[in-house]
Structures are given as structure tokens and as C-alpha cells.
Amino acid sequence: MDKPQKHTWLFEISPKSNLLDFKFKEIWQYRDLLMLFVRRDVVTLYKQTVLGPLWYLIQPLLTSVIFTLVFNGIADINTGTVNAFLFNLAGITIWNYFSECLKATSDTFKKNENIFGKVYFPRVIMPLSITVSNLLKFGIQVLIFIAFYIFFAIEGSAGSISPYLALLPLIVFIMGMLGLGLGMIISSMVTKYRDLTFLVQFGIQLLMYVSAVMYPLAIVSQKLPSYVSWIVEYNPLARVIESFRYMVFQEGELDLGFIFLTLGISIIVFLFGLIIFNKTERNFIDTV
Amino acid sequence: MQEKEVILRVENLSKQYRLGVIGTGTISHDLNRWWHKIRGKEDPYTRIGERNKRNTVGKSNYVWAIKDVSFDVRRGEVLGIIGKNGAGKSTLLKILSKVTMPTQGIIRSKGRIASLLEVGTGFHPELTGKENIFLNGAILGMTKAEIKSKFDEIVEFAGVQRYVDTPVKRYSSGMKVRLAFAVAAHLEPEILVVDEVLAVGDAEFQKKAIGKMQDIAKGEGRTVLFVSHDMDAIQKLTQRTVVLADGEVIFDGDTDKAIQEYLNQGLDTKPYHEWERMEIAPGNDFGRLKSAAIRNEKGELCNRFSVRDDIFIDVEYWDLNTEYHNTAIIHVVNERGQRLFASNEFNAPDWLEYHDKKNKGIVTATCTIPRHFLAEGQFSLLVAVGNYNPEIIHAVEDNLLSFEVFDDTTGDGVRGPYAGKWPGILRPMLSWKIKKEPLDKN
Numbered sequence: 210m211d212k213p214q215k216h217t218w219l220f221e222i223s224p225k226s227n228l229l230d231f232k233f234k235e236i237w238q239y240r241d242l243l244m245l246f247v248r249r250d251v252v253t254l255y256k257q258t259v260l261g262p263l264w265y266l267i268q269p270l271l272t273s274v275i276f277t278l279v280f281n282g283i284a285d286i287n288t289g290t291v292n293a294f295l296f297n298l299a300g301i302t303i304w305n306y307f308s309e310c311l312k313a314t315s316d317t318f319k320k321n322e323n324i325f326g327k328v329y330f331p332r333v334i335m336p337l338s339i340t341v342s343n344l345l346k347f348g349i350q351v352l353i354f355i356a357f358y359i360f361f362a363i364e365g366s367a368g369s370i371s372p373y374l375a376l377l378p379l380i381v382f383i384m385g386m387l388g389l390g391l392g393m394i395i396s397s398m399v400t401k402y403r404d405l406t407f408l409v410q411f412g413i414q415l416l417m418y419v420s421a422v423m424y425p426l427a428i429v430s431q432k433l434p435s436y437v438s439w440i441v442e443y444n445p446l447a448r449v450i451e452s453f454r455y456m457v458f459q460e461g462e463l464d465l466g467f468i469f470l471t472l473g474i475s476i477i478v479f480l481f482g483l484i485i486f487n488k489t490e491r492n493f494i495d496t497v
Numbered sequence: 498m499q500e501k502e503v504i505l506r507v508e509n510l511s512k513q514y515r516l517g518v519i520g521t522g523t524i525s526h527d528l529n530r531w532w533h534k535i536r537g538k539e540d541p542y543t544r545i546g547e548r549n550k551r552n553t554v555g556k557s558n559y560v561w562a563i564k565d566v567s568f569d570v571r572r573g574e575v576l577g578i579i580g581k582n583g584a585g586k587s588t589l590l591k592i593l594s595k596v597t598m599p600t601q602g603i604i605r606s607k608g609r610i611a612s613l614l615e616v617g618t619g620f621h622p623e624l625t626g627k628e629n630i631f632l633n634g635a636i637l638g639m640t641k642a643e644i645k646s647k648f649d650e651i652v653e654f655a656g657v658q659r660y661v662d663t664p665v666k667r668y669s670s671g672m673k674v675r676l677a678f679a680v681a682a683h684l685e686p687e688i689l690v691v692d693e694v695l696a697v698g699d700a701e702f703q704k705k706a707i708g709k710m711q712d713i714a715k716g717e718g719r720t721v722l723f724v725s726h727d728m729d730a731i732q733k734l735t736q737r738t739v740v741l742a743d744g745e746v747i748f749d750g751d752t753d754k755a756i757q758e759y760l761n762q763g764l765d766t767k768p769y770h771e772w773e774r775m776e777i778a779p780g781n782d783f784g785r786l787k788s789a790a791i792r793n794e795k796g797e798l799c800n801r802f803s804v805r806d807d808i809f810i811d812v813e814y815w816d817l818n819t820e821y822h823n824t825a826i827i828h829v830v831n832e833r834g835q836r837l838f839a840s841n842e843f844n845a846p847d848w849l850e851y852h853d854k855k856n857k858g859i860v861t862a863t864c865t866i867p868r869h870f871l872a873e874g875q876f877s878l879l880v881a882v883g884n885y886n887p888e889i890i891h892a893v894e895d896n897l898l899s900f901e902v903f904d905d906t907t908g909d910g911v912r913g914p915y916a917g918k919w920p921g922i923l924r925p926m927l928s929w930k931i932k933k934e935p936l937d938k939n
Binding site for chain 1 (some may be wrong): 514596600601619623636
């Protein structure tokens with residue numbers, strides 16, 4: 210029989226867990242995997258057919274054209290000195306990063322059922338890597354935006370760049386955190402209540418319309434009664450998008466206090482998402 | 498032998514699963530659980546689980562996939578884990594590899610655990626072999642630097658030097674398996690969990706894989722938990738084996754004894770099965786099984802035969818086929834899962850006479866397994882009804898009946914008076930002819 214000896218265990222697997230244990234240390238240990246997943250996404254994107262990457266050019270451009278026709282042509286929304294098409298393209302570019310992150314991360318568990326069922330690594334690496342690799346797609350779209358910006362700047366209908374543009378990384382970070390956080394919450398809920406998937410696509414559509422993507426924030430309180438307009442005015446996404454436009458056009462408004470508030474909100478959403486996500490990852494494989 | 502320290506300790510590990518349609522009533526159960534929890538009471542659903550017997554319908558929707566499993570593993574040990582399908586092996590491995598959490602109990606470990614539950618996890622077909630080695634290695638818990646230092650070894654072990662820069666989608670399935678195993682086998686963690694990898698790959702690679710596993714365990718002092726259905730591999734690789742049955746440990750010790758225990762357990766020999774009504778019998782509008790029976794010479798149901806006895810197998814079925822000629826089919830499978838042979842009713846010389854009219858009826862077909870043919874052991878029967886040309890199987894029941902054959906070495910059998918272990922999976926009495934020339938001819 211065993212003599213009573215002292216054991217120093219490296220780790221334990223037990224049903225108990227600390228809800229507020231974010232496992233950041235573990236995520237750090239797996240940083241190589243994170244980067245390899247990002248690499249995989251980038252390489253496979255590159256290896257796709259021509260249409261794959263091209264889609265990232267076509268989609269914002271076409272959407273922008275249609276928005277310009279509908280919202281500025283028919284609905285007659287005034288975008289000030291800025292060309293309406295460029296105005297819309299700016300909104301769509303930054304919005305797309307959020308929505309792509311949200312869409313791609315919201316089915317993390319379902320999509321990776323196979324691999325999650327076989328090996329353990331901190332599951333959060335998956336949505337994290339998506340958020341990082343989506344930066345590439347965002348980059349492509351920013352390049353298009355820059356091209357059109359230069360074109361319209363020569364024409365004189367692009368406003369002027371604000372010094373606040375230095376805060377752009379912060380704006381992108383907020384969008385990424387919000388998309389990732391919400392995506393993690395949704396992906397956790399989807400493992401239990403399957404029908405939620407159908408709502409996501411629809412929900413993102415609706416969200417876009419109340420996020421000031423294709424109209425200036427100021428117009429909302431002018432045209433809509435206050436019991437409706439608050440939805441847009443207090444929507445952090447709308448604020449972020451409006452701020453981005455201010456950075457590149459100096460049109461509209463930029464409230465630094467609000468940006469930092471949004472930053473706080475996005476971090477809270479992310480941490481909340483992480484808690485739910487970590488809780489789900491423990492047993493989700495039994496329910497799918 | 499010096500006892501090494503315990504590196505992994507599994508204590509009272511249990512895992513409960515919910516059966517039935519998931520999605521109905523989950524919210525109400527969740528609410529109920531939560532209600533109990535905030536009042537500080539015990540989870541109302543953990544008490545009603547029962548032992549996991551697949552063939553008996555439990556009263557509750559909750560079963561224990563594994564229940565109170567405990568064992569220790571010492572450093573450098575290769576531990577085998579065996580058990581029938583559904584015994585809880587996979588659940589145990591899933592918990593060990595942190596894929597899912599236990600319901601109760603605890604696992605304590607002094608080393609990193611890496612699992613090889615199924616090979617090729619996370620392989621991306623568009624990526625090259627090299628890229629996949631890095632990705633797969635990282636998924637399994639290696640850092641980039643670790644993989645880099647082992648890269649050449651991995652490629653060489655897998656034997657894919659020529660194809661490292663080719664996308665994996667162009668690999669043969671064998672190459673993929675080799676590559677995946679190579680990555681996993683070169684993992685650094687102290688504890689490696691391996692499940693059934695050896696079932697794939699060609700013979701040469703299997704040999705290599707087994708050798709590598711032995712190296713890992715012996716030379717490099719790493720601990721391996723090895724789960725397999727393949728008794729030969731278990732025997733070659735492990736000294737100690739845990740046998741699981743219905744989620745519980747029924748044996749823990751010497752591998753030879755464990756295999757014996759595994760082979761003996763559960764196989765309740767059963768010489769007869771009947772479906773009472775046609776509607777519930779397996780089959781379709783062409784044929785349905787009615788009953789199957791194992792009988793002795795006297796026509797009595799029997800599940801224990803001497804190697805000297807003829808064994809009679811009756812297959813009774815509703816022959817409803819008005820288009821093709823139906824035939825009863827049996828397979829005989831030994832305790833190691835080897836399919837010894839298949840036999841068909843159409844071997845009967847008068848088969849066509851009975852089936853040519855294509856009228857409906859109940860057919861009883863009897864097959865005789867001759868004496869001095871099977872070796873001793875336990876055998877299970879697959880029973881089926883089908884027709885050939887075109888080949889359609891109407892009903893198939895695997896593991897429907899089972900019986901035992903013993904050899905009491907009274908001298909007139911194949912082994913004669915020899916009482917030791919007799920090799921071979923069959924024991925046919927063959928005819929021998931003898932010629933002898935005297936030495937001193939002139």
C-alpha cells in the first residue's frame with residue numbers, strides 16, 4: 210500500500226470551478242496556438258479562389274452604393290460636405306468589422322464541435338483568433354476606403370482628417386471587443402437553445418439600422434421623437450461609428466467621454482462573455 | 498521493483514448524462530436546479546441516476562456513464578483501459594483530456610496530459626503538411642519552439658519528407674494518420690492518452706507505432722494511458738490494465754488477467770431469441786426475422802458445447818419475398834471480435850426448391866457447425882435475412898445469440914491428450930496421411 214506521502218499536484222480536474230477565473234494565464238500559454246489559428250485563417254483566405262478575397266471588396270462597395278441610392282437619393286439624408294457614398298462607406302467599413310466578428314464567433318461551439326470534442330485547449334482561443342484574423346479583412350476594406358477617400362479628397366468632398374484619428378486603434382479595439390463579447394454570449398446560448406442561430410443574422414441586420422451606419426447621429430433626434438431616438442443615441446455602436454466618421458471627416462460629433470465609456474462597456478461585455486463562455490465550454494460537448 | 502511515484506490519481510470519478518430528447522424540458526430542469534441551488538439543497542437530478550446498462554431501459558432519463566471510478570497511475574507506467582462499447586472508456590478519456598467535466602469526483606495530476614482521442618484533429622486540408630504539423634502540435638499543447646525542435650523527427654517518423662510542402666488534402670488517408678500520430682507521439686507532456694490509433698495505418702506503421710509507444714513509456718519515462726479494443730496491442734504494450742464495465746472498474750491489475758476478465762464478463766450466453774409478432778420483428782416487406790436458436794443433437798436449446806459436439810443453428814424467418822430468393826445468413830464471431838466465417842442458407846442443395854415459387858411463408862433453416870471445427874471459447878452469432886442478385890439485406894441482428902465451446906481434453910479431440918494451451922482460432926480435425934520408410938533398407 211501507499212505510504213502517506215505528500216503530493217504536489219500540478220492541476221486538478223473537478224466539477225467545481227471559480228466563476229470569475231478568466232484563465233488569462235492559460236490563454237497566454239496558448240498564445241502560439243492563437244497565432245497559428247490566425248495564420249491558418251489568413252493562409253486559407255489567400256488560398257481561396259479569386260472570389261473569396263474579392264468579396265471583401267465587393268460587399269462594402271455594393272452596400273454603400275445601395276445605401277447612397279436609398280438613404281441619400283430617395284430618403285434625402287444630408288451628409289453635409291462629405292460625399293454621401295464615402296460617408297456610407299466609412300460607416301460600413303467600421304460596422305463590418307464588428308458584424309464579421311460577431312457573426313463568426315457566434316457559432317464557435319457548433320462549428321468547432323469536432324475539434325472541441327477531441328482535444329482541450331482554452332476554447333476562447335478560437336473566437337479570439339477570429340477577432341484577430343478579421344483584422345485582415347478589415348484592413349482590406351480600410352484600403353478601399355482610403356482609395357476612395359483620396360479620390361473624393363481631390364474632389365474636395367471628403368471633409369478633413371481630425372487629429373483624433375490617432376484614437377482609431379481604440380475604436381477598432383472597442384468594435385472587436387463588442388463583437389467578440391456578444392459573439393461569445395450568443396455562441397454559449399446557441400449550444401442550449403438551437404433556434405437562436407436564426408435570430409443572429411436577423412438581429413445583426415436590425416442592429417445595423419439603429420447604429421447610425423448610413424446616417425449622421427444628429428439627424429436622429431431631429432427627425433424622430435425622443436422615445437425612439439434614444440435607441441440610437443445611447444447605442445454604443447452608433448457612437449463609435451459616428452466617432453470614426455468624425456475622425457476622418459470632421460463631420461458630426463466626437464465625445465471623448467463617451468468613447469471611454471464605450472470602451473468600459475465593451476470590456477465589460479467581453480468579460481461577461483468570457484465568463485459565460487468558460488462556463489459553457491466545460492460541458493457543452495454533452496449537449497451538442 | 499521500485500514503486501514509482503503516483504503521477505495521476507483518479508478519485509471517485511463520475512459522470513452523468515441526460516438521455517432522451519434534449520431540448521424538451523431543459524429550461525424547466527435548469528430552473529428547478531437553480532431553485533434547489535439557491536435554497537442550498539442538493540441537485541435534484543443527481544440522485545436518480547442508475548448504472549449504465551445499455552440493454553436495459555432505465556427508469557430515469559439520467560444515467561451514469563462512469564460511476565465512482567478510481568485508480569492511480571505511476572510515472573512511466575503504460576496503463577491499458579479496456580471495456581465493451583459503452584462501458585465508459587470514451588467518457589473517462591474525455592474527462593481526462595478536459596474535453597468535458599466530471600459530475601462528481603476529482604482527477605489530480607502531476608503532469609500535463611495530452612490526448613490523442615482521434616488522430617488528425619484540426620488538420621486543415623488546404624494547409625501544407627508543415628503548416629499542419631505546427632497547427633496540430635499547438636492544438637495538442639506544444640509551443641512553437643517545441644514543435645520546431647522536433648520538426649525533423651516528426652517528419653521522418655511519419656515518412657512524409659517528400660510531401661511536407663504539399664497540402665494535406667492531397668495526402669492519402671494513411672499518410673494523414675501517420676503524420677497525426679507522429680505529431681502526437683512527439684508531444685512533450687508527461688501523460689499521453691491514446692485511443693485506438695493503431696486500428697489504422699498499414700502493418701509496418703502499426704509496428705512502428707507500437708515501438709514508439711514502448712519507447713515513450715520505457716525510454717523516455719512518459720506515462721501512457723492506452724485505450725483499445727485490440728487485445729493484442731494491449732498485451733504488447735501494457736503490464737497493467739483497468740477493465741471497465743457499465744461505467745465501473747471491475748478489474749485493475751495484471752494485463753493477462755484483465756484480458757481474461759474482459760473476455761469473460763458480460764457475455765451472458767443466450768441460445769434463443771424470438772420476436773413474438775411480425776410487426777415488431779426486424780426486417781421489411783421482403784423478410785423479417787422470427788426466431789433464432791442454438792440446439793444440440795437432441796434438438797434441445799443449448800449454449801455449452803464440447804468441441805466434440807455438432808452445433809445446430811436454427812434461423813426462422815417470415816419469407817415475404819415474391820421477387821427474389823431469400824436466404825438466411827449467419828456469422829460466427831469469436832470473443833476477440835474476429836469474424837470466423839459466414840454461412841448462407843443457399844448452400845442447401847434444395848434451397849431453390851423452397852424459394853422458387855416465391856410464395857410467402859415461414860422458413861426454418863438449420864445450419865450445422867460440425868464437431869471438431871471451432872476452438873474453445875465464447876462465440877456470438879450474427880443472424881440476418883437477405884437476398885443476393887441484387888444484394889439486399891432485409892434484417893440483420895448482430896450479437897443476437899451466443900454460446901460457449903469447451904475442450905475437456907479426454908484424448909479423442911484435436912489436441913489429443915495434450916492439456917496445455919492449444920494455438921489457433923479454429924480447431925478443425927484434419928485428415929493426415931502417413932508414410933514411413935524404414936532406415937535400414939538393406
